[in-house]
Amino acid sequence: MNADRNLITITSRPDPVFVEGQGSWLVDEDGKRYLDLVQGWAVNSLGHSPALIAEALQAQAARLLNPGPAYYNRPMLDLAARLTELSCFDRVFLCSSGAEANEGAVKLARRWGSKRRGGAHEVVSFEHSFHGRTMAMMSASGKPGWSEIYPPMPAGFSKKARLNDIGSVERAIGPDTAAVMIELVQGEAGVNIADPGFVRELSALTTERQVLLIADEVQTGIGRCGHAFAHELYDVEPDVMTLAKGIGGGVPLAALLCKERFNCFEPGDQGGTYCGNPLMAAVGLAVVNEVCRDGFLATVRQRAQRLAEGMQSLVREHGLIGERGVGLLRALVLPDDRAAQVVEAARGLEPTGLLLNAPRPNLLRLMPALTISEAEIDEALRLLDLALR
Structure with a gap:
């Protein structure tokens, strides 16, 4: 694919071209849906395209x-x-x-x-x-x-x-x-x-x-x-x-x-x-x-706890080093330098992809929308488990 032939080179981008986003989800030109745990690098605090x-x-x-x-x-x-x-x-x-x-x-x-x-x-x-x-x-x-x-x-x-x-x-x-x-x-x-x-x-x-x-x-x-x-x-x-x-x-x-x-x-x-x-x-x-409403922030803390506990389960199941973070800014530490491969595997899952970030060779960073639901957290953990496997 030569999608970036008119762009100055600044990074290596994967092939999907995104055309739509709602909440925790992105959709590419082929209609494939991705559960987004990057959210523009922690930019989309209310998810994609909030009303x-x-x-x-x-x-x-x-x-x-x-x-x-x-x-x-x-x-x-x-x-x-x-x-x-x-x-x-x-x-x-x-x-x-x-x-x-x-x-x-x-x-x-x-x-x-x-x-x-x-x-x-x-x-x-x-x-x-x-x-x-x-x-x-x-x-x-x-x-x-x-x-x-x-x-x-x-x-x-x-x-x-x-x-x-x-x-x-x-x-x-x-x-x-x-x-x-x-x-x-x-x-x-x-x-x-x-x-x-x-x-x-x-x-x-x-x-x-x-x-x-x-x-x-x-x-x-x-x-x-x-x-x-x-x-x-x-x-x-x-x-x-x-x-x-x-x-x-x-x-x-x-x-x-x-x-x-x-x-x-x-x-x-x-x-x-x-x-x-x-x-x-x-x-x-x-x-x-x-x-910055008390009720909203309390929900963020609850969602963060659910995500952290789910990641800790993945640590035990896959023999990983550990997880850490504050709120909905979290990291999963791998025992080797395969974070980029996990990111690619997660994105390539069918029929639903998962978007992750690997700021270090042995580490995955998760920055979901602050509005992510409990069901979406559970689905993200399921997809992350598949990508790790």
Whole structure:
């Protein structure tokens, strides 16, 4: 198949061309159905093509698309107000992608460092972290090999600490450090979870050293971990937080949030043509209002428990290493490097395929819609069992 003959090569895609999606299901051009446990890499928090998003898009598109970022619009203001109401933060900058939000967080940290810390500008991040695909965020990420793709890389991100090792953070922080940036769950690295004690120590350390604590919740925020934000599980308050993926439910939307004392941009320091556009903000408001309800989040936690227990059964039955995760962001660890083969086998199942992700050679990542039903979880586990066999 030569479906990508007109596309710049960025990845190896399988043959199916998807034409329709509803809830937890995708359909390709041949009419085959797939139970989707990838959901755009944790983007479709309400599943494929939810009526709520279609209605929000239609209503806002008929009123106002984009007056420009130099003017207020009502959805921008309403979404910012809702996010501050839900969180410990006071200020919001809306943008389009997780990389853009994370880059904004670094800009904020450096602006704050120049004003309050004598020019501090370095950002400490973590080994195996993933913060996006802009040049700066690739440099900030701890993904092996990324520093060799586009040399020379942007400076200021050379110090990488180790997750759950507070001593490595202490050694990495220096007089030029403006911030520490952390994913509380390293999704791309294989759903590596920060230890609660480590996160509390990290919060205390950054406060003591007077550097910002930036929580990259691009993948974990807006219900993915069973709470509005993953840092709630740790009982800490970051100074800065970034959101993307699930906040838009499938449309390009992201957010940078900070506490009032770090609101240090001056007019012209930050911006973007589509920042805070009402079309995406209206969708984000609808998604956030739906997901961040107590009843909805309680159901996410229940579904997560059912999925985790089912995966633990597969671990025992197939002699796997184990499963781990938080909420509906989970990983299955295999005893060998056959994750890619399992992904291919699952996709090729007949008559119904299963879509999985293999971020590591020995690991499968599951990121189902937050609306997945108990019956769909059971079917996913059945199909995963077949693929493993």
